Amino acid sequence: MLALGAVGLAGALTTAAFVAPNKAAAAVRPYTPASASDVVATVPRRDPQEVAARQLLAKSPDRVELAVALARADIGRARSLSDPRYLGRAQATLGRWWAMAEPPPDVLLLRATIEQSLHDFHAARIDLDHLISIRPGDAQAQLTRAVVATVTADYPAARASCDAVASLAPALVAEACKAPLDALGGRAADAFNDLSRAIDSWRGDPSLALWATTTLAEIAIQRGDEPRARMLLERVLAADPNDAYTRAALADVLMQLHDPAASATLCAGYEQIDNLLVRRAIAEHAARGPEADKLAQMMHDRIAAAAERGDRVHMREEAMFVLAVDGDAQRALDLAKANWDVQKELADARLLAEAATAAGDRAAAAPVVEWAATNGVIDARLERFLGGLR
Amino acid sequence: MKSLLVLIAMMGMTATAWAHKPSDAHVALSADGAHVTGRLDVAVRDLNGALQIDDGDGRITWGELQAASPRIADYVHSRLSIEGCPMAFGTAQLVTLSDGAYWSLPISATCTRAPHELLITYALLFDLDAQHRGLIHVAGQTVIVRDASPVRVELGARTNVASFVRLGIWHIFSGIDHILFLLCLVLPAVFQTKRARWQAATSMRDVAVEVLETVTAFTLAHSITLVISAIGLISLPSRFIETAIALSVVAAALNNLFRTVDARWAVAFSLGLLHGFGFSSVLIDLGLPSRELIGALLGFNVGVELGQAAIVLIAIPLLYAIRRTFAYQALLWGGSGVVALIAAIWSYQRCFI
Numbered sequence: 157m158l159a160l161g162a163v164g165l166a167g168a169l170t171t172a173a174f175v176a177p178n179k180a181a182a183a184v185r186p187y188t189p190a191s192a193s194d195v196v197a198t199v200p201r202r203d204p205q206e207v208a209a210r211q212l213l214a215k216s217p218d219r220v221e222l223a224v225a226l227a228r229a230d231i232g233r234a235r236s237l238s239d240p241r242y243l244g245r246a247q248a249t250l251g252r253w254w255a256m257a258e259p260p261p262d263v264l265l266l267r268a269t270i271e272q273s274l275h276d277f278h279a280a281r282i283d284l285d286h287l288i289s290i291r292p293g294d295a296q297a298q299l300t301r302a303v304v305a306t307v308t309a310d311y312p313a314a315r316a317s318c319d320a321v322a323s324l325a326p327a328l329v330a331e332a333c334k335a336p337l338d339a340l341g342g343r344a345a346d347a348f349n350d351l352s353r354a355i356d357s358w359r360g361d362p363s364l365a366l367w368a369t370t371t372l373a374e375i376a377i378q379r380g381d382e383p384r385a386r387m388l389l390e391r392v393l394a395a396d397p398n399d400a401y402t403r404a405a406l407a408d409v410l411m412q413l414h415d416p417a418a419s420a421t422l423c424a425g426y427e428q429i430d431n432l433l434v435r436r437a438i439a440e441h442a443a444r445g446p447e448a449d450k451l452a453q454m455m456h457d458r459i460a461a462a463a464e465r466g467d468r469v470h471m472r473e474e475a476m477f478v479l480a481v482d483g484d485a486q487r488a489l490d491l492a493k494a495n496w497d498v499q500k501e502l503a504d505a506r507l508l509a510e511a512a513t514a515a516g517d518r519a520a521a522a523p524v525v526e527w528a529a530t531n532g533v534i535d536a537r538l539e540r541f542l543g544g545l546r
Numbered sequence: 547m548k549s550l551l552v553l554i555a556m557m558g559m560t561a562t563a564w565a566h567k568p569s570d571a572h573v574a575l576s577a578d579g580a581h582v583t584g585r586l587d588v589a590v591r592d593l594n595g596a597l598q599i600d601d602g603d604g605r606i607t608w609g610e611l612q613a614a615s616p617r618i619a620d621y622v623h624s625r626l627s628i629e630g631c632p633m634a635f636g637t638a639q640l641v642t643l644s645d646g647a648y649w650s651l652p653i654s655a656t657c658t659r660a661p662h663e664l665l666i667t668y669a670l671l672f673d674l675d676a677q678h679r680g681l682i683h684v685a686g687q688t689v690i691v692r693d694a695s696p697v698r699v700e701l702g703a704r705t706n707v708a709s710f711v712r713l714g715i716w717h718i719f720s721g722i723d724h725i726l727f728l729l730c731l732v733l734p735a736v737f738q739t740k741r742a743r744w745q746a747a748t749s750m751r752d753v754a755v756e757v758l759e760t761v762t763a764f765t766l767a768h769s770i771t772l773v774i775s776a777i778g779l780i781s782l783p784s785r786f787i788e789t790a791i792a793l794s795v796v797a798a799a800l801n802n803l804f805r806t807v808d809a810r811w812a813v814a815f816s817l818g819l820l821h822g823f824g825f826s827s828v829l830i831d832l833g834l835p836s837r838e839l840i841g842a843l844l845g846f847n848v849g850v851e852l853g854q855a856a857i858v859l860i861a862i863p864l865l866y867a868i869r870r871t872f873a874y875q876a877l878l879w880g881g882s883g884v885v886a887l888i889a890a891i892w893s894y895q896r897c898f899i
Binding site (some may be wrong): 185197198243251254330461 | 569589594603611612639646647673679682696786807
């Protein structure tokens, strides 16, 4: 009896050695740092120019050009740092004009950009359409409209905007705008070659070539050429390791290439970024890595935190996680369906088809089947799932 | 789709990936009569945005924060209020949430009379970050505050505890492994060892004492680990816990077959420790603020005990009635064997699949 009791206690105590602090929001206990010199948070250094501009704006709050410049800088930070807090800051800076039906055109563009980033595609589209009606020669507006229209599967509108971009922006930008639409409509080989040539002959700003290369890699994935996609994405990442979008795309490609360990390594150290945390959690789970449980818990916490503040921005990521790690096909399917109502990129279509396959629910994939048929979509991965469902 | 901002010059890149989480602050409150207590957790980096706490090197120290403490208190005072309940603040500490350090400010307010509802105005940070949210946790509800207009929150703490009682009962009945564990432990109670030989119990009283010992030991054990785990002192991987619970069922069933340990209360206690971790996962998944945890724990545990008591009260008289029959022998040996087998399969599945 004592032996058994001892075994039970020993078991409980050994497991206590694995203690990982529970991060469930408000259940965490406050503490007092040991020393006044303890660094408790690191923040971006203050930019004296920005401080000066903010002071100026505070003095003359009507100067829209000051607010626009500050908001634009914050949107840039939100992207380069993958930190959505800056979106809220940009929105607040534009606060005086934010709720206007007819704000100045520059505000309209930034408002649409912020709305797009918060996945409010409907509002973004209205603002962009409005802006283009006032300022049809706004290349950025046309380009952003092409993105929003593509995400919401309004391909004629996307094509119209890309056509407009062709006469407003450099050839590479126009090609990178058009290529995904061509590829989606069943002409991936041509799209790949056209965009590839445009990148090779580009002599301008290298960051544009990097952006186009990520798009090129996505077309390679669509063609089922993951090794090529891997090479392209690795090239982009080597030039810009902070490009979280490209890192996530490469992580997905590595999973397709059956190398979860490499995918996990790629995302390690980027856990603060939801898109990379979810991929690391999935990869570690698949590779049976030592940190799989810890990462899954982190992801659960992240999902709970987002739900707590009423956000539904990351349904795609949540569905991916629930499908791959929790193994709850039905819940993943529900999420993938809700996500499909908001955004309709190839990744969303693949996810819905995959979740429907896992749940054995043929009918649930019908919207994707119809979407693919209507738009002539040919995608190597999608075909694998839909083939199984037909 | 990767979008491009052609016209927006890309900013200088830094090596650090900042937290990819929008800004939230938490206000957890609970009311006891006319007293409202609780705490505000607001991100240090958000406070820095509002009050410029950093001296310019990009590193906020505890010393800098403490020096700014009066300014922070003034800021919160001017932007957070409960109508009719003047607020005072205690000594702030820090909490580490998933995206970094938060300034944790104890709140205490005394209302002019005991409130049935709180009218809370939360107006921190919205002017700096339009996506900031104030999450007010009161009486088991979370209210999401999106702007500076006041929100009304009902105080319904009593129904709250009751709902946790129900959750506890439901958890016992829905978790077949807890039921099987308990049944395995009480199954031999009607058939006791006397002078190294097994024989049918002669009195219901002996049986009741034995069952009471076992159930109490189980309750004590899982209550201990439930509390330890729910307040966050120890957190274990769920795969480990689930596997261990399944193994404990195997152990309890095998003990009936081989009678290694006659003092089943000891088995109940030692292995019951594991079950507490399993119970707590239900509460942890709810992510309750600490203010509500005590009531929730209490209610949940009461629910678990009620569920347990119901099972035992039904099972024991039945077993007592059939204790001299072949059916009982079949149940004891066959049932325990089957349970051991099933639970062994669970253990394998939970650990490896």
